[in-house]
Amino acid sequence: MIEVEQLTKRYGSTTAVRDLSFTVRPGHVTGFLGPNGAGKTTTLRMLLGLVEPSGGTAMVSGRSFRRHPRGLRHVGALLDAHDVHGGLSARAHLQALARSNRIPKGRVDEVLAEVGLTGSAARRRVRTFSLGMKQRLGIAVALLGDPPVLMFDEPLNGLDPEGVLWVRGLFRRLAYEGRTVFVSSHLMSEMENTADELIVIGRGELIAAESLVQFAARGTAPTVTVRSPDAGALAVVLAAEGAVVTPYDEVALKVDGLDAVRVGELAHQHRVPLWELATRTASLETAFMELTADSVEYVAGEPR
Numbered sequence: 137m138i139e140v141e142q143l144t145k146r147y148g149s150t151t152a153v154r155d156l157s158f159t160v161r162p163g164h165v166t167g168f169l170g171p172n173g174a175g176k177t178t179t180l181r182m183l184l185g186l187v188e189p190s191g192g193t194a195m196v197s198g199r200s201f202r203r204h205p206r207g208l209r210h211v212g213a214l215l216d217a218h219d220v221h222g223g224l225s226a227r228a229h230l231q232a233l234a235r236s237n238r239i240p241k242g243r244v245d246e247v248l249a250e251v252g253l254t255g256s257a258a259r260r261r262v263r264t265f266s267l268g269m270k271q272r273l274g275i276a277v278a279l280l281g282d283p284p285v286l287m288f289d290e291p292l293n294g295l296d297p298e299g300v301l302w303v304r305g306l307f308r309r310l311a312y313e314g315r316t317v318f319v320s321s322h323l324m325s326e327m328e329n330t331a332d333e334l335i336v337i338g339r340g341e342l343i344a345a346e347s348l349v350q351f352a353a354r355g356t357a358p359t360v361t362v363r364s365p366d367a368g369a370l371a372v373v374l375a376a377e378g379a380v381v382t383p384y385d386e387v388a389l390k391v392d393g394l395d396a397v398r399v400g401e402l403a404h405q406h407r408v409p410l411w412e413l414a415t416r417t418a419s420l421e422t423a424f425m426e427l428t429a430d431s432v433e434y435v436a437g438e439p440r
């Protein structure tokens with residue numbers, strides 16, 4: 137369980153995180169979403185005791201990280217995949233961490249196998265690793281202490297499609313095992329198939345804390361698309377019922393303000409043949425962009 141209460145972080149005149157409160161429950165993959173500069177990394181760093189809050193509390197399993205005597209066994213985290221000593225091999229890096237966290241040596245080979253860094257990859261110096269391999273090593277570090285709570289900052293960055301699928305499967309399994317899995321991203325498209333719960337922030341403030349399904353329902357009201365060889369006549373009928381009708385072309389109409397059932401009934405009543413009748417809901421990406429539009433720091437390179 138992760139509990140953030142009225143958390144604030146100021147850097148001089150910049151408020152990176154402002155009065156932020158949310159809870160992340162075990163047994164779920166929770167996406168931590170927000171545009172660039174929203175305050176995600178700062179929040180994760182406060183949860184890990186790497187940054188001191190200006191106000192409020194950031195607790196993991198009921199305690200602040202600094203009070204956890206056995207670090208990696210309580211929280212596993214991947215913050216920055218580049219943040220490893222390049223001269224060491226993946227195995228040596230993990231062995232050093234296992235020693236300092238009093239984790240049994242055998243766990244190193246287990247996590248190397250888990251993330252697919254076996255054989256010569258485990259013996260290679262980390263400086264020769266691709267970003268994708270560094271991400272895998274970072275995930276191995278997070279898993280090393282078999283912790284109940286895991287946090288990942290932009291873990292899909294640099295992964296190829298096979299890597300993305302693998303990470304998604306791993307996160308789901310970790311959540312299924314009853315762990316708390318908290319994953320940041322600035323892209324809704326990445327979270328759509330990764331997370332089942334969402335915490336959305338913008339300019340350091342909470343915008344939404346709900347399930348992905350609830351979040352999707354926030355999007356623009358669904359529109360109906362209808363295609364008919366008699367689209368002109370149908371448009372008149374629908375407009376008379378109060379719909380806002382926008383033609384796509386001679387045979388296709390976009391209908392706002394009436395649902396598909398009513399459009400179908402009216403077409404039937406007026407003997408207008410239909411070629412297509414479909415409801416289109418806004419994509420999650422659209423819902424996310426609408427919701428965070430006021431908190432985007434830069435639009436097309438221009439400061440707002």
Ligand SMILES: Nc1ncnc2c1ncn2[C@@H]1O[C@H](COP(=O)(O)OP(=O)(O)OP(=O)(O)O)[C@@H](O)[C@H]1O
Nearest residue numbers: 147150152170171172173174175176177178179322
């Ligand atoms: N050490 C620091 N000193 C000054 N300002 C900082 C510092 N760290 C972060 N900030 C500022 O705080 C704000 C939040 O940054 P943060 O990195 O937490 O956002 P983020 O949501 O993780 O963004 P991104 O998706 O770009 O990584 C930004 O305006 C950033 O410039």
